[in-house]
Amino acid sequence: MSRQDVDDPEEKESFRYNMGAAGLSHVFFLSPRTYLESIFSYSQTLNAFSDDEPPFNYNFEERFRKSTLRTSLLLNHKFNARHTLRTGVIGSHLNFDLLAEGAIDTLSFTEVDNNGSTQLWQSYAQWQFRASEALTFNAGLHHMYFRLNDSQSLEPRIGARWAFAPGQTLSAGFGIHSRLDPLVNYFATFRLNPNEPYTQPNQNLDLTKSRHYVLGYERTLRDDLRLKVETYYQQLYDVPIGLAEGSDIPQYSAYSLINYQEGIVDFPLANNGTGRNYGVELTLEKFFTQNYYFMLTTSLFQSKYTPLNGKEFNTRYNGNHVVNFLGGKEFAVGKNKNNVLGFNVRLLWAGGNRYTPIDIAASQVTGQVVPIWNQAYSAQVPDYFRPDIRVSYRWNRAKFSSTLSLDVQNVINRANIFTRFYSSSEGKMIDSFQLGLIPVLNYRVEF
Numbered sequence: 001m002s003r004q005d006v007d008d009p010e011e012k013e014s015f016r017y018n019m020g021a022a023g024l025s026h027v028f029f030l031s032p033r034t035y036l037e038s039i040f041s042y043s044q045t046l047n048a049f050s051d052d053e054p055p056f057n058y059n060f061e062e063r064f065r066k067s068t069l070r071t072s073l074l075l076n077h078k079f080n081a082r083h084t085l086r087t088g089v090i091g092s093h094l095n096f097d098l099l100a101e102g103a104i105d106t107l108s109f110t111e112v113d114n115n116g117s118t119q120l121w122q123s124y125a126q127w128q129f130r131a132s133e134a135l136t137f138n139a140g141l142h143h144m145y146f147r148l149n150d151s152q153s154l155e156p157r158i159g160a161r162w163a164f165a166p167g168q169t170l171s172a173g174f175g176i177h178s179r180l181d182p183l184v185n186y187f188a189t190f191r192l193n194p195n196e197p198y199t200q201p202n203q204n205l206d207l208t209k210s211r212h213y214v215l216g217y218e219r220t221l222r223d224d225l226r227l228k229v230e231t232y233y234q235q236l237y238d239v240p241i242g243l244a245e246g247s248d249i250p251q252y253s254a255y256s257l258i259n260y261q262e263g264i265v266d267f268p269l270a271n272n273g274t275g276r277n278y279g280v281e282l283t284l285e286k287f288f289t290q291n292y293y294f295m296l297t298t299s300l301f302q303s304k305y306t307p308l309n310g311k312e313f314n315t316r317y318n319g320n321h322v323v324n325f326l327g328g329k330e331f332a333v334g335k336n337k338n339n340v341l342g343f344n345v346r347l348l349w350a351g352g353n354r355y356t357p358i359d360i361a362a363s364q365v366t367g368q369v370v371p372i373w374n375q376a377y378s379a380q381v382p383d384y385f386r387p388d389i390r391v392s393y394r395w396n397r398a399k400f401s402s403t404l405s406l407d408v409q410n411v412i413n414r415a416n417i418f419t420r421f422y423s424s425s426e427g428k429m430i431d432s433f434q435l436g437l438i439p440v441l442n443y444r445v446e447f
Helices: 183-187 360-366
Strands: 002-004 012-031 034-053 058-078 083-104 107-130 135-146 151-165 168-179 208-222 225-242 269-289 292-306 321-333 339-350 384-396 401-409 417-423 428-433 438-446
Touching: 083 183, 107 183, 135 168
Parallel strands: none
Antiparallel strands: 002 012, 012 034, 034 058, 058 083, 083 107, 107 135, 135 151, 151 168, 168 208, 208 225, 225 269, 269 292, 292 321, 321 339, 339 384, 384 401, 401 438, 417 428
8 A cells, every 4th residue: 555645745655564364273072071172274464665765865774574483382181160270371473574774975884683483372270160050160371582681570360250149240350461662663773862873772661561450240131132341450560651761852751662663663662561551342232133133232331551751641542432333234134045235334433542642843943853751641632433334245055155235334434533733834734534434245165
């Protein structure tokens, strides 16, 4: 995909993303109470970006290629009706080829140039105990190990589910979870000043961690209708944040990898940041009966982070609300009523993305973008709204079936704003829009 930048008619940016995956799974029963499940998968992604600005004699290119060969083994043993043990291991072999380089006039620079491989290992064990027909406990341990820098995390998890009345259930859970940060940021190459050598100080970053607390209530309103309410609190820690290295650099002191979107972080990071997410989710689901179904989900939430300067800010993704509706109905048609005509609709309404306000006056004077870092992500674009529809027709035969479908995303062609940025040529903020109406025609045969 490519586009002409609205800020400068001579500037050209192009983006490309490719992804492919394949896998195999197998379940082998060792005994009536024990089975072994194995999964083998391979995936590869390519992110490419180029930027060419002739007026400034500037060009830049990124090419990040990553492939993952993953093996997963799960052993499940049921001791009796009350006790079940699940244990397993997941091994991921990560190959990467990372390049980001450019030039300004005759001066060339390289932000990252690394290729090689590393491994990510995960192991876990989970014990389920059914204390009674109404009360079930789950407890377990999860371990993660990243071979590149020997970072690791041991994560206890526990949960309980209590059916305290007919059709009503309470659940609660606690667990520690870790995640691997974007691989390219471990290999970013830079120097803090011209008198120092180039280094890769972010290669020793630890895993980002969080403590999750969840409390839920579920009620069956009738056989095909269920209501679920869940509240949660996530306490993030060991989050990579920017370091000012002894100097007052606002963009460093307000930075957190929580807000990472793309590209490379070209300054030192350390696992000293925190964050928190909390909210409530409501789900009303009608299962597929009488040839129709629907599901309504609503989420109200807050997402905050605290960087080096000690202030708490909204994260980039703190939209505050998300509402999803999905529904559909099928009709038996044809001479013998063997064929199916289907209609489906999806509605998505979410709070807009956040961005950091720009000091317009200062930007006009300097000719460069001057963010107001002490108000990081306090501004927000208008809400996102997108309706999708799907119409399908399925022919059912004795040995196979075929389906012709038309999916239309953003059927009203609404111009949803992705973000706002400062245009130096116009001296004001410019809206960047997301994709409009997208029709997808599909034909599928199933044997």
